[in-house]
Amino acid sequence: MSLCLVKRWCETPLMRRVLQFKVYRRKIQSDNNRTYTLLRHRWMKRLPVFCSGFRMASTQTHKDTIDLSKFPVDRIRNFCIIAHIDHGKSTLADRLLEMTGAIAKTENNKQVLDKLQVERERGITVKAQTASLIYRHQGEQYLLNLIDTPGHVDFSYEVSRSISACQGVLLIVDANQGIQAQTVANFYLAFEAQLAIIPVINKIDLKNADPERVELQIEKVFDIPREECIRISAKLGTNVEAVLQAVVYRVPAPLASIDDPFKALVFDSNFDHYRGVVANIAVFGGRVRKGDRIVSAHLGKSYEVNELGLLRPDEHPTQKLFAGQVGYIIAGMKDVKEAQIGDTLYLQEQPVEALPGFKPAKAMVFAGMFPMDQSDYPGLRSAIDRLTLNDSSVTVQRDSSMALGAGWRLGFLGLLHMEVFNQRLEQEYNASVIVTAPTVPYKAVLSSAKLIKEHGSEEITIVNPAQFPDRSVVSEYLEPMVLGTILSPDSYTGKIMALCLNRRGIQKNMVYIDDQRVMMKYLFPLNEIVVDFYDLLKSMSSGYASFDYENAGYQAADLIKMNILLNGQPVEELITIVHRARAYSQGKAMCERLKDSIPRQMFEVAVQAAIGSKVIARETIKAFRKNVLAKCYGGDITRKMKLLKKQAEGKKKMRRIGNVEVPKDAFINVLKRKIK
Numbered sequence: 001m002s003l004c005l006v007k008r009w010c011e012t013p014l015m016r017r018v019l020q021f022k023v024y025r026r027k028i029q030s031d032n033n034r035t036y037t038l039l040r041h042r043w044m045k046r047l048p049v050f051c052s053g054f055r056m057a058s059t060q061t062h063k064d065t066i067d068l069s070k071f072p073v074d075r076i077r078n079f080c081i082i083a084h085i086d087h088g089k090s091t092l093a094d095r096l097l098e099m100t101g102a103i104a105k106t107e108n109n110k111q112v113l114d115k116l117q118v119e120r121e122r123g124i125t126v127k128a129q130t131a132s133l134i135y136r137h138q139g140e141q142y143l144l145n146l147i148d149t150p151g152h153v154d155f156s157y158e159v160s161r162s163i164s165a166c167q168g169v170l171l172i173v174d175a176n177q178g179i180q181a182q183t184v185a186n187f188y189l190a191f192e193a194q195l196a197i198i199p200v201i202n203k204i205d206l207k208n209a210d211p212e213r214v215e216l217q218i219e220k221v222f223d224i225p226r227e228e229c230i231r232i233s234a235k236l237g238t239n240v241e242a243v244l245q246a247v248v249y250r251v252p253a254p255l256a257s258i259d260d261p262f263k264a265l266v267f268d269s270n271f272d273h274y275r276g277v278v279a280n281i282a283v284f285g286g287r288v289r290k291g292d293r294i295v296s297a298h299l300g301k302s303y304e305v306n307e308l309g310l311l312r313p314d315e316h317p318t319q320k321l322f323a324g325q326v327g328y329i330i331a332g333m334k335d336v337k338e339a340q341i342g343d344t345l346y347l348q349e350q351p352v353e354a355l356p357g358f359k360p361a362k363a364m365v366f367a368g369m370f371p372m373d374q375s376d377y378p379g380l381r382s383a384i385d386r387l388t389l390n391d392s393s394v395t396v397q398r399d400s401s402m403a404l405g406a407g408w409r410l411g412f413l414g415l416l417h418m419e420v421f422n423q424r425l426e427q428e429y430n431a432s433v434i435v436t437a438p439t440v441p442y443k444a445v446l447s448s449a450k451l452i453k454e455h456g457s458e459e460i461t462i463v464n465p466a467q468f469p470d471r472s473v474v475s476e477y478l479e480p481m482v483l484g485t486i487l488s489p490d491s492y493t494g495k496i497m498a499l500c501l502n503r504r505g506i507q508k509n510m511v512y513i514d515d516q517r518v519m520m521k522y523l524f525p526l527n528e529i530v531v532d533f534y535d536l537l538k539s540m541s542s543g544y545a546s547f548d549y550e551n552a553g554y555q556a557a558d559l560i561k562m563n564i565l566l567n568g569q570p571v572e573e574l575i576t577i578v579h580r581a582r583a584y585s586q587g588k589a590m591c592e593r594l595k596d597s598i599p600r601q602m603f604e605v606a607v608q609a610a611i612g613s614k615v616i617a618r619e620t621i622k623a624f625r626k627n628v629l630a631k632c633y634g635g636d637i638t639r640k641m642k643l644l645k646k647q648a649e650g651k652k653k654m655r656r657i658g659n660v661e662v663p664k665d666a667f668i669n670v671l672k673r674k675i676k
């Protein structure tokens with residue numbers, strides 16, 4: 001009884017503070033480091049970026065358990081893991097982290113480097129992650145810097161950036177599926193960067209694994225001798241030690257000298273609300289330490305280094321970073337634009353020539369984003385601002401529409417990138433949005449002198465179909481093209497060729513990579529493959545075909561603007577640019593899909609597709625009222641109220657266009673097509 005009372009008394013807010021204060025005092029005397037850590041967690045979290053200097057000073061007391069000066073350049077290896085989606089990159093990274101003691105070995109280590117909620121839910125990597133491993137081999141210690149990269153084509157920009165910080169790659173291939181489209185694309189990224197390529201055949205534990213066949217494919221397609229392949233099971237940890245040894249022996253040490261002036265490449269960055277920009281860097285020469293003044297070559301601005309260290313995979317502060325090493329740096333930059341990806345950092349007193357950097361990511365898909373309710377606009381604006389700070393490949397422009405109000409037009413690297421961004425807005429910022437039909441960036445060569453003067457150039461890029469210029473003022477329209485690679489078992493070739501033809505694809509090449517699998521190259525208009533091509537390809541090949549694409553410039557095309565009318569009213573958000581030859585079939589398909597997407601209203605709704613004033617397709621949605629109380633015979637009034645409330649809430653998720661209620665996902669659904 002008395003014990004219980006004491007416990008309760010201890011838990012009163014006042015006593016808690018007193019007791020905590022005592023704990024702090026005692027810890028200051030006994031263990032300086034831990035006290036600082038506690039203080040940091042309790043107080044510093046609330047302080048804004050300008051306090052980051054003080055906060056960093058507090059971490060100065062951390063003991064440097066890793067003495068980086070012990071790792072001369074010849075004992076450093078920088079490598080990334082590349083592969084087709086789901087071939088086991090993140091699982092292999094888990095095993096490498098465990099085996100080198102970076103994380104404790106437990107059953108729960110599943111894709112440890114996939115930290116975002118969206119990555120965990122979808123089971124895909126979206127953002128490349130770095131981890132420094134310390135590996136002991138034959139009495140020597142090696143510092144291995146690993147970068148786990150995403151597999152999906154939309155995030156290949158992350159792969160090319162990661163490659164620039166490395167001298168070698170582990171090219172993972174699934175022992176069951178063999179070489180897939182992203183395996184080919186990623187191989188060429190590494191090959192063109194002249195990196196050492198270690199082929200690793202994963203999932204040999206699977207019943208249908210056929211590592212011999214995969215080795216032959218690797219030899220045939222990539223010209224890598226089959227003896228160089230390492231067979232592993234990342235899941236069970238089988239033979240993973242051989243991978244670490246291969247990294248030590250086959251990946252060259254970085255070409256960087258400690259005697260050169262400090263020079264580092266920013267290959268990734270993210271924004272921390274309290275500390276500002278955390279930039280991931282690869283040091284190409286010299287050394288940098290805390291307190292140094294560094295300059296960013298892009299902006300010419302100088303900063304003091306507040307914190308630096310390794311990622312193991314969590315931040316592990318150190319006093320210095322040396323030539324050849326990969327780590328992070330925090331220098332009071334308050335915006336990711338100050339630490340542009342591809343930028344070079346150097347010491348203020350030792351200017352150097354900037355490193356080549358990267359080509360900026362090019363948005364391939366544009367869509368309008370609008371708040372569900374205009375009163376949510378300020379909140380959504382701040383959510384988009386914050387999310388784009390951590391994803392600089394998204395472009396943002398203000399936009400507005402008659403039906404949806406004020407919003408933005410955002411540019412993404414692909415449709416999955418757009419979906420992931422949308423999901424992150426909802427999950428991380430609780431922001432619900434309406435996304436309009438995605439479109440690709442078209443170009444128009446203007447013929448009107450007045451318009452050329454207005455735009456300052458003859459050629460304009462159109463990212464909003466509503467602003468598509470009329471044929472009368474244009475001499476030529478251009479559409480973006482891509483070179484697609486399809487890998488599939490040969491039994492599906494006929495069906496796949498029909499699909500490609502249906503999407504205006506032009507075959508460029510077709511080779512057998514073994515006696516059953518075929519690789520086809522097609523030139524496609526981007527617009528034809530961006531929305532649902534991949535889904536259709538997967539379903540018609542029972543999931544066996546894979547697809548990847550790369551930019552292939554622009555090509556002249558006969559394009560027209562197609563309007564969608566709901567009860568005679570044009571819907572700006574549903575305007576699409578189509579090829580003249582496909583206008584009728586696409587207009588018909590869009591009307592059919594809209595008929596399925598829009599719930600019945602109290603009145604009849606005519607859904608029409610029109611080119612200019614000519615209607616080319618029509619569907620009718622019959623009048624209807626859903627009586628939610630139909631099954632509620634007699635009974636309690638509160639139950640009826642609940643049902644009506646639920647119906648009202650459902651309606652909130654709709655958008656009123658003219659007098660028609662349109663659900664928010666209709667804008668994207670309407671573009672999905674079926675193969676004819």
Ligand SMILES: Nc1nc2c(ncn2[C@@H]2O[C@H](COP(=O)(O)OP(=O)(O)OP(=O)(O)O)[C@@H](O)[C@H]2O)c(=O)[nH]1
Pocket residue numbers: 083084085086087088089090091092111123124125126149150151152202203204205206232233234235236
């Ligand atoms: N049987 C078996 N399954 C494995 C093995 N390695 C990975 N997997 C499974 O394959 C699936 C995909 O693994 P991930 O490690 O997420 O693949 P990934 O390449 O990182 O995927 P992305 O990041 O989305 O490209 C998971 O369900 C893993 O459990 C293996 O050696 N054997």
